[in-house]
Amino acid sequence: MALLAALINLDGRPHYVQSGWFQISLANLIVVLVMIAVFALAVTLKFPGHEEPVAQEEVAGDE
Amino acid sequence: MSSGAERPTWTSHLRRQVASMPPEKLLPDTQPVYVASWIYVFGALTIGAFIVVLLSGAVIAMAGPSWWHHSSFGHFINSTHLWSTEFFFAFMVIHLWGKFFMAAWRGRRRLTWVTGAVAFLISIPIAFTGYLSQQNFDSQWIGGQAKDGINATGAGAFFNVLNFGQMLLWHAVLLPLFVGLLIAGHVILVRRRGVVPPLPGKGGA
Numbered sequence: 001m002a003l004l005a006a007l008i009n010l011d012g013r014p015h016y017v018q019s020g021w022f023q024i025s026l027a028n029l030i031v032v033l034v035m036i037a038v039f040a041l042a043v044t045l046k047f048p049g050h051e052e053p054v055a056q057e058e059v060a061g062d063e
Numbered sequence: 064m065s066s067g068a069e070r071p072t073w074t075s076h077l078r079r080q081v082a083s084m085p086p087e088k089l090l091p092d093t094q095p096v097y098v099a100s101w102i103y104v105f106g107a108l109t110i111g112a113f114i115v116v117l118l119s120g121a122v123i124a125m126a127g128p129s130w131w132h133h134s135s136f137g138h139f140i141n142s143t144h145l146w147s148t149e150f151f152f153a154f155m156v157i158h159l160w161g162k163f164f165m166a167a168w169r170g171r172r173r174l175t176w177v178t179g180a181v182a183f184l185i186s187i188p189i190a191f192t193g194y195l196s197q198q199n200f201d202s203q204w205i206g207g208q209a210k211d212g213i214n215a216t217g218a219g220a221f222f223n224v225l226n227f228g229q230m231l232l233w234h235a236v237l238l239p240l241f242v243g244l245l246i247a248g249h250v251i252l253v254r255r256r257g258v259v260p261p262l263p264g265k266g267g268a
């Protein structure tokens with residue numbers, strides 16, 4: 001635990017990323033980027049257990 | 064009293080509503096093929112995170128501030144409460160992105176979208192009142208900063224950010240109750256309408 005805490009020092013000054021009027025803390029930026037990465041993986045990665053093609057009729061919409 | 068004929072009463076209305084949602088529709092074990100994608104998991108992940116938030120929050124609320132500030136197990140459950148909240152918001156927003164890009168409000172699913180959006184909006188003041196409930200210098204400072212703005216709107220008369228008891232009531236009881244009810248309605252609506260079919264693709268799905 002102490003090792004983990006030593007890795008990220010929370011007692012120092014926070015880091016910020018700035019571009020003109022736009023400013024975000026590094027911690028928030030990392031969270032946003034990880035969320036976008038998780039979203040991209042969720043849309044692209046194959047869902048397990050659905051190898052065999054299933055009848056196409058089921059896909060028909062109810063619009 | 065004649066039986067059989069439907070009378071326009073709230074009981075007969077409710078009976079019809081309940082009858083239209085039999086257990087096999089409420090808890091299905093199959094879904095259309097297009098639901099086999101990770102993006103459909105995020106609504107359930109959000110519910111999972113919400114349950115951890117509720118359980119960890121109940122433990123620290125019952126044990127009290129001296130426990131959550133001064134014992135290592137108290138710190139652990141307090142941290143569990145914070146991190147499950149972080150996951151709740153992250154999962155909820157990824158869920159929102161997914162539903163936005165598949166335009167999941169199509170086909171009379173407007174209210175599903177609206178209940179989700181309102182649950183999101185109410186979750187934000189849950190987090191804010193949570194920061195006010197910490198019982199440390201941080202929460203005092205936040206309350207001191209927030210009071211002037213809120214008093215300027217006139218709401219300070221009944222929403223007093225310096226009143227710990229009131230903030231804890233909103234944070235731990237009232238607002239979570241609203242969100243819990245909204246989530247229940249949201250999921251019942253999803254079950255009632257069925258999962259929205261994918262958007263028509265170019266040159267056939």
Ligand code: HEM
Pocket residue numbers: 102103104105106107109110113155158159162167168172175176177178179180182183246249250253256257258259260
């Ligand atoms: C409070 C947090 C929320 C919880 C616990 C939650 C839960 C769920 C669950 C379990 C589903 C079905 C499974 C799925 O498709 O993922 C669902 C569907 C849906 N959610 Fe949420 N949701 C939440 C917030 C939101 C938000 C913020 C929005 C958008 C503003 C939203 C919009 C939708 C829509 C439109 C559907 C229906 C999709 C369809 O009919 O196929 N939800 N939600």
